[in-house]
Each structure stands twice: as structure tokens, then as C-alpha cells.
Amino acid sequence: MTPTPSRVRPRLPWLTGPLALLCALLLGACSTTTGQSQAAGTGALTSDQQKVLDDGFAGVFQDPPADGPAAVRGKTVWFISCGENFDACHTMSSSFTAAAKKLGWRVQVVDTKYQASAANTAIGQAIAARADGIVTAAFDCPQIKSGLLAAKSADVPVVNYAALDCDDKSLGGGTPLFTATLNTMGSTRTSDYYATRGRYNARFLAARLAERGTPNPKVLVVKNVDQAIHAVGWKAFEEEMADACPKCRLVPVVWNIAGFPNPAAQIFKTAMTAHPDATAVAYDSDSFMSGAFASAVRQSGRGDLVVCCGDGQVSGTQLIRDGIVTATSLIPYEYDIWATADTLNRIFSGADPAKTPNQGGGFVYVDAKHGLPARGAAIATPVDFKAARERVWGGGTS
Numbered sequence: 001m002t003p004t005p006s007r008v009r010p011r012l013p014w015l016t017g018p019l020a021l022l023c024a025l026l027l028g029a030c031s032t033t034t035g036q037s038q039a040a041g042t043g044a045l046t047s048d049q050q051k052v053l054d055d056g057f058a059g060v061f062q063d064p065p066a067d068g069p070a071a072v073r074g075k076t077v078w079f080i081s082c083g084e085n086f087d088a089c090h091t092m093s094s095s096f097t098a099a100a101k102k103l104g105w106r107v108q109v110v111d112t113k114y115q116a117s118a119a120n121t122a123i124g125q126a127i128a129a130r131a132d133g134i135v136t137a138a139f140d141c142p143q144i145k146s147g148l149l150a151a152k153s154a155d156v157p158v159v160n161y162a163a164l165d166c167d168d169k170s171l172g173g174g175t176p177l178f179t180a181t182l183n184t185m186g187s188t189r190t191s192d193y194y195a196t197r198g199r200y201n202a203r204f205l206a207a208r209l210a211e212r213g214t215p216n217p218k219v220l221v222v223k224n225v226d227q228a229i230h231a232v233g234w235k236a237f238e239e240e241m242a243d244a245c246p247k248c249r250l251v252p253v254v255w256n257i258a259g260f261p262n263p264a265a266q267i268f269k270t271a272m273t274a275h276p277d278a279t280a281v282a283y284d285s286d287s288f289m290s291g292a293f294a295s296a297v298r299q300s301g302r303g304d305l306v307v308c309c310g311d312g313q314v315s316g317t318q319l320i321r322d323g324i325v326t327a328t329s330l331i332p333y334e335y336d337i338w339a340t341a342d343t344l345n346r347i348f349s350g351a352d353p354a355k356t357p358n359q360g361g362g363f364v365y366v367d368a369k370h371g372l373p374a375r376g377a378a379i380a381t382p383v384d385f386k387a388a389r390e391r392v393w394g395g396g397t398s
Helices: 017-026 047-058 087-103 116-128 141-154 190-212 228-244 264-274 286-300 314-321 333-348 385-393
Strands: 060-062 076-081 106-111 133-137 158-161 218-224 249-255 280-283 306-309 327-330 361-367
Touching: 047 060, 047 190, 047 361, 076 087, 076 116, 087 106, 087 133, 087 286, 087 333, 087 385, 106 116, 116 133, 116 141, 133 333, 141 158, 158 333, 190 228, 190 280, 190 306, 190 327, 190 361, 218 228, 218 264, 218 286, 249 264, 264 286, 280 286, 286 314, 314 327, 314 361, 333 361, 333 385
Parallel strands: 076 106, 076 133, 133 158, 218 249, 218 280, 280 306, 306 327
Antiparallel strands: 060 361, 327 361
16 A cells, blocks of 8 residues: 655645655745735745645654554564764664564674775675675765675665665666665655755745845855765755745755764864854754854854754754754654664565555655654654554554
């Protein structure tokens, strides 16, 4: 059964997949309809800008599949973590361990500290240990090509989450090497999700800036583009901002993952000092903000900055409480990782890896007044995905 979108506008009959979602959410936001002022701000919002905020807070989300194979128990799976020192990566590994327990699998988590060489080594070790399957998190195909080729030769399935396969057009195209990539919101191309999210972040930030009523806002775009999915998201964000906020002035603040937390922190601090008239800071990961950039925002004393949009981790919601971050947008790593486990279970059951179903998913925004969870708690997704997965894995339907 195909998942249905739970909080998006109706699709035009000739549009499907991520394109349909993007059109439904964003085309209306290009209009010039006059709207009311928001009480909390000083500027006027169009009705479509208000809808971008309302939909973002409600959750732009699709449901998981309602049916699928029961758990194929007794498997041993290696999870190749992108780095346990990053909040997001730790959330992924712990979520996979929890999902695997429900599936009756044994799990070996390997902390690569975001070193591709360590990921390649781990894949080789998994093959030598006769693992039944492997999941990799946030390593693009070219980074771990030798490991993927070895796994393919050994007939060990490798499922990809949060990274690009070698055939992705943003990598120049080539031969896909992952056995499967998580099908998110109707696409197995991870770049589609990050582009969709980048565009929505632009619309969301533009609406928050409109609330402030600041003319010609200056936005510090704090980005690393040496990771392909981040590069894709930022490209989409900047293109969309040109339309969503044509008077905005974007100032790129570029750093790379090898230089995190330093000199990345210093690069950002220097940018904050050089641009005291900045109106906003755009960033895309709460791990990056909490691990390097928050101190510079705090030291600036600029409580009027619009700081958005992160990835919805616990560290990000705490920064909202601390007055550092304005809003954060949940990438539902826990939801997605349970979906990744379901994808691998389907492969274990004999399903065609090239025909994995849409596993749903999406993103959710929170701020101090909308959806902020209890201290230390995760942002809730709009669907009870764990119950749905467990029913399917237990031999029922959701």
C-alpha cells in the first residue's frame, strides 16, 4: 500500500513524488496576496507566508507503508555510524539498535568519526564477519566505493541512509553501488529530499524575516559544501531565497567538515564580527550550531537575530530555550532509521531492492511557541511510526 501525505495540499493529478510536494507547498508562496500582520512581529505576512509557517509547524510529512513483510529474525547487521560525537549520527545508531531489537537482529555499531577510510575498513570487517547486511549513514558512494564494491562482490546488501549513490546527478552520474537507498517522500534519491527541505527552509526563513519587517535583510549562510547532501540543500536554499526574499542579501560563510569544530568556529566568529548588521543566520545542523557556532551568537549579544533552521536535535531545542536559535527543522532521523531497517528487512524477505516502497517521512519545524518538546525530549513526528512498524513486523498491518 502506498503511503499518503498527511499534511500537504492536494496533488495535481499529473504530478507525483517530491515534485508534487514541492509544487503543492511552494508555488502558492510566490503570490503577492496581502495578509495580516502577526501579533508577535512588526511586519506584514502574506497569507501564503503564514501558510508556510503554519504548515511547517504542523509538519510536512507522509505516512509509512501500511503493510510489508514480517520480521526476518536472526540476522546480524553492521551499522556504520557517521560519528558518535555528532548528535545526529548518535541518534541514527541508537535508533537503528532499537529498531533491530524489534526485528530480532544482532547489531554491531562502528563509530567511524566521520572518516571514510574507517567506513571502508568497517565494511570489510563486516564482510569478513559474515554479516547478513550493512547499513551506512551519511557516507556518499564515492567516499566508500571500495567497500561497496567488496560488499557487492560478497553479495552482502548495503542500505544507504542520508547520502548519495554514485549515479546521483549532483555527483556527475555513474553506476549505483548501494543495494538500496531509503525511499523518502517518494524518491530514492537523497538529493531530492535535501533539495525539497532546502527550499522550504528558504520560504520559512523568509517568512520569519517578513515578521520582523527589516528592509533588505542580511543573512549569514553558514554552510559546509564538502558534504554532497549539504551542498545540494544549500544550493536549493539560495535559489529559493532569490524568489522568497528578493531583497535579502546572502553572505556565504563557508567551512568544511575536516575543520570542525575548529577553525570552523573561528570562521563563523569572524563573519559575525565583520557583519554586525546581519539580520539572520541560516544553518542546517544543530550538531554544528551547538558544537561550534552557538558561542559566537551568544557572545554577540544579538538577541534580535533570526537563527534558523538546524535539523531538530535535542541540542537545537535547548538552544531555542537559551535564546540562541529562533527555530529548528526536524530531520526525523529516528523515523528514517526505522524506515531504513524496514527497507533492509524487505530485502531479507526477498523483495526487489529496486522497488522499495515510499517510506514516507518529511520535516517538522518548532520554535519557542510551537511544538517545543519537554527539556531533553525529542521533537514528536506527526505519526506514531513505531507502533505502525511493529504491527507490520509482527505480521499484521498498520
